Amino acid sequence: MTAKTLEAIKYTRGNLSILNQLVLPHETIFETVLNVQNGHAAIKTMKTRGAPAIAIVAALSLAVEVNARAENKEFETVDQVVKFLFESLEYLKTSRPTAVNLFDAAGKLWALIQSTAKDANDPMTVVNAYLEAAEQMLVDDVKDNKNIGKFGAEFILENAKDKDHISVLTHCNTGSLATAGWGTALGIIRDLHANGKLEHAYCTETRPYNQGSRLTAYELVYEDIPATLICDNMASALLKQNPSVQAIVVGADRVAANGDTANKIGTYQLAITAKYHNIMFIVAAPSTSIDLNTKTGKDIVIEQRPSEELVTVTGVRVQDDEPTCIRTAAADIGVWNPSFDVTPAELISAIVTEQGVVLKKDGEIEFNMTSFLN
Numbered sequence: 109m110t111a112k113t114l115e116a117i118k119y120t121r122g123n124l125s126i127l128n129q130l131v132l133p134h135e136t137i138f139e140t141v142l143n144v145q146n147g148h149a150a151i152k153t154m155k156t157r158g159a160p161a162i163a164i165v166a167a168l169s170l171a172v173e174v175n176a177r178a179e180n181k182e183f184e185t186v187d188q189v190v191k192f193l194f195e196s197l198e199y200l201k202t203s204r205p206t207a208v209n210l211f212d213a214a215g216k217l218w219a220l221i222q223s224t225a226k227d228a229n230d231p232m233t234v235v236n237a238y239l240e241a242a243e244q245m246l247v248d249d250v251k252d253n254k255n256i257g258k259f260g261a262e263f264i265l266e267n268a269k270d271k272d273h274i275s276v277l278t279h280c281n282t283g284s285l286a287t288a289g290w291g292t293a294l295g296i297i298r299d300l301h302a303n304g305k306l307e308h309a310y311c312t313e314t315r316p317y318n319q320g321s322r323l324t325a326y327e328l329v330y331e332d333i334p335a336t337l338i339c340d341n342m343a344s345a346l347l348k349q350n351p352s353v354q355a356i357v358v359g360a361d362r363v364a365a366n367g368d369t370a371n372k373i374g375t376y377q378l379a380i381t382a383k384y385h386n387i388m389f390i391v392a393a394p395s396t397s398i399d400l401n402t403k404t405g406k407d408i409v410i411e412q413r414p415s416e417e418l419v420t421v422t423g424v425r426v427q428d429d430e431p432t433c434i435r436t437a438a439a440d441i442g443v444w445n446p447s448f449d450v451t452p453a454e455l456i457s458a459i460v461t462e463q464g465v466v467l468k469k470d471g472e473i474e475f476n477m478t479s480f481l482n
């Protein structure tokens with residue numbers, strides 16, 4: 109058990125550990141990642157999760173392994189290290205299918221490997237180029253999130269009907285535990301709070317993994333941000349009863365070229381209730397979450413998670429204060445457990461990235477992410 113932290117990824121060259129988010133907020137346990145096998149397992153079991161964090165942990169798990177193998181003089185030729193890096197990236201891509209950040213990172217890293225190898229005679233040239241690129245992801249992600257926070261807070265302030273009473277509802281976890289730090293949608297909430305503009309944050313429980321009650325609530329309490337936890341099924345009642353909630357801000361796992369967005373299951377129904385209550389519905393995501401090769405949301409693969417994750421909850425029995433897993437459903441009941449759903453661009457007010465805010469043209473129901481990024 110280590111002291112509480114909001115740092116989900118700890119890395120120095122040759123050393124990587126990840127905060128095991130399956131036992132938060134009950135226990136703070138870091139687990140060492142020695143290789144891509146460990147990295148793949150941490151991502152697939154959701155010990156580490158969050159679209160940007162998945163890409164970063166995947167890249168760094170390969171960094172620690174290729175660094176160790178190079179120190180053991182396992183690579184005699186450039187071809188050998190290129191082959192190892194290619195096969196490792198391909199394996200890491202099989203850990204989870206929906207968040208495009210992992211595939212974006214793997215594609216960029218593979219392009220770098222190929223361009224470096226073209227003129228290299230020493231395998232260490234390729235190893236060092238990979239290490240630097242993977243390590244740069246940690247730095248870039250926090251910088252991107254700070255910009256997302258700034259642009260998103262500005263957009264809400266500009267468009268709020270009551271600028272003196274701005275409360276925001278968020279879903280799932282998009283904070284420091286889902287990224288290298290600060291967060292995307294939660295970064296917008298942090299920015300509003302830091303500038304004294306946030307009246308209150310509301311977070312949904314986000315069944316069945318409970319990213320909201322276990323992770324986002326943990327982050328908000330940790331930083332003394334005024335916040336209230338609600339069940340997923342309370343969102344519409346909250347919007348009807350509390351006019352200070354003027355925006356719903358969520359993250360993204362994959363934004364299609366037309367702006368349709370895959371995000372944690374439950375996001376779509378939040379967008380519907382935001383439309384009905386005429387409040388802003390904002391997607392916050394780095395450009396590494398945007399997939400121009402996916403034309404619309406219909407083409408996004410939605411991960412199906414194990415039924416066990418829906419019919420059990422991990423909690424702490426008050427009497428013995430030990431994390432335990434409790435079954436919450438009748439045995440043998442059928443289970444449908446999609447990890448994400450797709451919100452159509454028509455229901456999204458704005459997509460906030462580190463490069464700025466993307467809006468739909470007047471009268472159009474879709475975004476043009478291609479023109480924004482190119």
Ligand SMILES: CSC[C@H]1O[C@H](OP(=O)(O)O)[C@H](O)[C@@H]1O
Pocket residue numbers: 157158159160279280281282283286287292293319358359360361371372373447
């Ligand atoms: C900035 S995190 C983006 C995204 O990832 C989360 O999914 P998961 O917890 O299953 O990895 C959630 O959909 C967040 O909105």
